[in-house]
Amino acid sequence: MSVLISYAGEHGSTQEVAERIAARLALRDHPIEVLPAGPSPSEQGWTAVVIGSAVHNGAWLPAAAECARRHHDGRPDMPIWMFSVGMLDALRGPLRRLAERGEQQPIARLVESIGPRGYRRFSGVILPEHLGRLGRLLFRAGGGHFGDYRDWRAIDAWADDIADTLIPGHPRHRSPGDASG
């Protein structure tokens, strides 16, 4: 049985993070499938699911949120990991401090309702062409700097933690049904 890495994004950076996580898990011989978030033919057949979404306007994209709920509701004991790809590291000043204080409410509620084994916020890519004129103005006025903020070492380290947890017999292994944490 495979680990499903599911993602939703608009400009490709979340997909690349998902593919990087998949490559790290594959290094430890975990069979992997990477799929865009959406209904999949073998919904019940996964060992574990890792679901990621780009953050838009403080929330996960609907396809990823629905995917997380569907997997959780379909098999509440299945290990799920969740990650967000946003623009925290592109921000400076008061906006950054505000963003650092905590997760935006819709995401915090979603994560709480799913109760994943782990949840991480990563920074992605934000470029001028991703935003409309007003969005660009607000972003710059708020102290934002466009760029690629993905921290591949942090992403690899998180993927390695997941890989450990999935190896039966590993001290960090948890089977489906173990309490989350």
Ligand SMILES: Cc1cc2nc3c(=O)[nH]c(=O)nc-3n(C[C@H](O)[C@H](O)[C@H](O)COP(=O)(O)O)c2cc1C
């Ligand atoms: C329309 C729009 C709204 C966004 N809103 C947020 C937001 O509320 N919070 C955040 O942290 N990042 C936000 N971002 C930044 C994206 O989440 C970030 O650029 C991410 O890397 C996009 O992933 P993708 O390349 O897979 O689409 C927004 C980006 C766009 C284009």
